[in-house]
Amino acid sequence: MLLAQRNRSLTRRVSEQYLFFGLSGLFSFVAASIYLSWHGLFLSFIPATIGIPLGLLLFGSFTLRRTSRWNESIERQLTKYANSANRSVTELKPLPASDPLAVGWNQLLARVYEHSAWNGVERRLSEAVHAQQSKRWESVFQHLNDGIAICDPDGRVLQLNRSFATLLKRGDSSQLLGRNLMDLLAELAADESYLRLRELCDSNATQIVEIQRSKDPAEGTWRLSRIILSSESGTPSESIWTIRDVTQQKLAEKAREQFVFTATHELRTPLANIRAYSETLALATDIPVEQQQSFYNTINNEATRLARFVDELLNLSQMEAGAITIQKxxxxxxxxxxxxxxxxxxxxxxxxxxxxxxxxxxxxxxxxxxxxxxxxxxxxxxxxxxxxxxxxxxxxxxxxxxxxxxxxxxxxxxxxxxxxxxxxxxxxxxxxxxxxxxxxxxxxxxxxxxxxxxxxxxxxxxxxxxxxxxxxxxxxxxx
Amino acid sequence: MKLESRKVLVAEDNIVLGDVIQFNLQRAGFDVTLARNGNDAIRLLESEPFSMLVTDYEMPGLDGEQICDRVRNEMHLDSLRIVVCSARGHELDREALKAKFSLEAILFKPFSIRDLMSLLESLVLLECDSTPNTVTCSH
Incomplete structure (x- = not known):
């Protein structure tokens, strides 16, 4: 009942109330005319008692409809808007009238249209920016020097960047999707490295291992690390693998080690000679003077060689520090x-x-x-x-x-x-x-x-x- | 007679050091032959018997380790007493190397000539003690 009343338009509700009061008026008129006709005045009042109230009723109804038509229009539009599925503000139309209600409605609509237009622009912009951002991330992912791969819990490749594909000597990273990463990495690793790799794979911890193509690190050494991402329930989900070529670093370390060997050898050799000759001179006091002289000369030469090497080391440390100065x-x-x-x-x-x-x-x-x-x-x-x-x-x-x-x-x-x-x-x-x-x-x-x-x-x-x-x-x- | 018990081969590419080792050992009554590189040392070991070998660790051609390998595993000179001298420091795994080739000692440069000589003297004594048939041992 209430729902039915709410669904009726404003005009209908008002005109029904109007009709109620009108009918009451009419009833009063009829009662009055009966009373008058009882006194013999009925005939002369018939047209007035029926015609005038009816006329008034019709006129009032028409006027009311006219006055409330914008309200009705607004009500209709809003009802339609509330019931429509997409709730688009374009369904709301401005009213072709200049009374305050219509003007107010039109102004409100203008604001709503404007707001909606901005929203649209904002949405489109945000979509564009988002698309660009995800494109940028994709580009970053692809162009990183480190190889990155994302694998599912079974170790199958879900995503893999170019550097990783290049490292695996595969040109096209898309061909590697779905392959088992361990199988792919096995091609890079020598036997010992492969065992380390398996250990890494069998554990659930975040780990870093170095794998080598062969015993000689110069032939290729890679540092591989894996991070396991956990799902909200705590079970392991995807894993992220990063791989970096550290061959050059290994070579530099090896060169430095080699240098330490060389340097110690270079330092110990003249020292060994100096010690041996000075000890001999101390032990063998009976040797001819010429031979003694030659031994002293040897000691002198070896000391010079040692000093030269120390100079070289000093030059090196200056070079390392960028501190060599020249006096022209x-x-x-x-x-x-x-x-x-x-x-x-x-x-x-x-x-x-x-x-x-x-x-x-x-x-x-x-x-x-x-x-x-x-x-x-x-x-x-x-x-x-x-x-x-x-x-x-x-x-x-x-x-x-x-x-x-x-x-x-x-x-x-x-x-x-x-x-x-x-x-x-x-x-x-x-x-x-x-x-x-x-x-x-x-x-x-x-x-x-x-x-x-x-x-x-x-x-x-x-x-x-x-x-x-x-x-x-x-x-x-x-x- | 076991006169060879004092026969020493010195393999040393450092000419000045080789000379002074030879000088001192000869004065101490050793019969010293000098090899300037690993290949010469092997050639000499193949051609004449030595009771002791004093070899440098780093040498062009064959290095000390390779010489030891040849001596023990190819030439099977099991009784040859070997002393290795090295300019490498403690990065060399001394115990492992000693065990691998049954070395008498590894000396690190700069070593004392006096220590080398007393080491060789003690090896000569060992040699004499381990061979009771020996009539004389020339010291």
Whole structure:
């Protein structure tokens, strides 16, 4: 009953009430007319008692309908809006009228339209931004240097980025989806590494393992870590695997270890000689004076060698700290090079090398740090002598042009493989070639020479052919 | 007669050190032969009998460990007493290496010549004690 009344329009409700009062009026009129007709006045009042109330009723109903039509329209629209499924504000229409109700309604609608339009823009913008953000995350995921894979609890790949696919030597990461990650990783790992990998897989803890392709870490070493995500119930759900190629890091560590070995060897060897000779002199007091003299000389030479190596270590620590400074003065190239040649000649003679020296006439004056430059060139020359098998040829030449002086050291030595050439200047780098390994060296000489050249605004260029020989050229700009 | 009990092969690529070891051992009455690298040492061990080998650990060609391996596992010179000298520090697993090749001692450079000599003397004495038939032992 109540619901039925609520569903009726405003006009109907008002007009029903109006009709009730109208009918009451009509009843009063009829009662009045009966009373009048009782007194003999009935006939003359018939038209008035029926016509006038009816007329009034119709007129009132019409006026009421007219006045309440906007209310009705609003009510209808709102009812329709409330009952409609999508509740779109576009279903609400402004009213073509100028009375306060319609104007108020129209203004309200205008505000609602405006608000709704902004909402739409905001929604579209937010969708666009969201799409862009997820695209950005996808891009970040794909372009990270570390390989990342997300696996389901059974270890099958759900998502995998490019770096991971590249590491597994698969071009297309989409082909790897659904594959078991352990099977894929097994291809990277040597037997021992694979066992470690299995252990990682069997445990539920977050862990990091290093896997190697073979016993030699230089052939490929990867650091693999896994994080297991737990679902809300606490059971393991997806796991995130990250993998990083640490081969270079391993090589650097190995080089550093190698350097420590070399350095201790280089320090202990002259020390061993000094100790042995001094002890001998103390023990054997009866030996001839000449022999004693020769032993003292040996001790002296070994002490010099030790001091030189300590200098090299000092240069290295300065280089590491970026603290090598140069003191530039005008230097006489011929004299400096003559000294270098003389200092290196005994080594060249010992190895039966043909040791040549060619200086172009009229070399320009050069402003440089004499000690550092001499040490840099000496390194190049002694390397050439060291890394050329006995009976080879080492030629040192100096030329000048308008802009620079070129110191070239050419040898018929073991040469450098093309892949090793870019690494030659790296500190501690020593080629894996057996012939190089059998020669004592710190892997610092060339790094130091390059640093000196750089501090003078110059550079060292390397031309080499494996088994044929090498040519190292230090270019020193004149200005 | 077991005159070879004082026959020593010294394998040392460091020329100055090799010379001074030879000088001292000869003065102490040892019969010293000097090898400048691992390959020479093997060649000498193949051609003549030695009772003792003093070898450097790091050498071009064959290193000390490879020499020991050849001596024990290929040439089967089980009675040869071996002393290794090394410029490596304690990164060398001394006990493992000693056990692997039945070494008498590993000396770290810079070692004392006097210690080396008394070590070799004690090895000569051991050699004499372990061979009761020996008529004389030349000291």
């Amino acid at each position: 003065h005008e230097i006489e190239l011929e004299r400096m090079l003559g000294e270098i040649f003389e200092s290196q000649r005994p080594l060249a003679i010992e190895k039966n090398h043909t040791f040549n020296f060619s200086i172009a006439p009229k070399l320009p004056k050069v402003i440089a740090d004499k000690d550092k430059l001499a040490a840099a060139i000496t390194n190049l020359v002694s390397n050439a002598i060291k890394y050329t098998p006995d009976g080879g040829k080492v030629t040192v030449s100096i030329e000048a042009n308008n802009s620079s002086v070129l110191f070239a050291v050419e040898d018929s030595g073991i040469g450098v493989s093309p892949e090793d050439i870019p690494k030659l200047g790296e500190k501690f780098f020593r080629s894996g070639d057996d012939r190089v390994q059998s020669i004592v060296g710190s892997g610092l000489g060339l790094a130091f020479s390059q640093e000196v050249a750089r501090l003078h605004g110059g550079s060292i260029s390397i031309r080499s052919q494996l088994h044929q020989g090498s040519c190292f050229t230090l270019e020193l700009p004149l200005r």
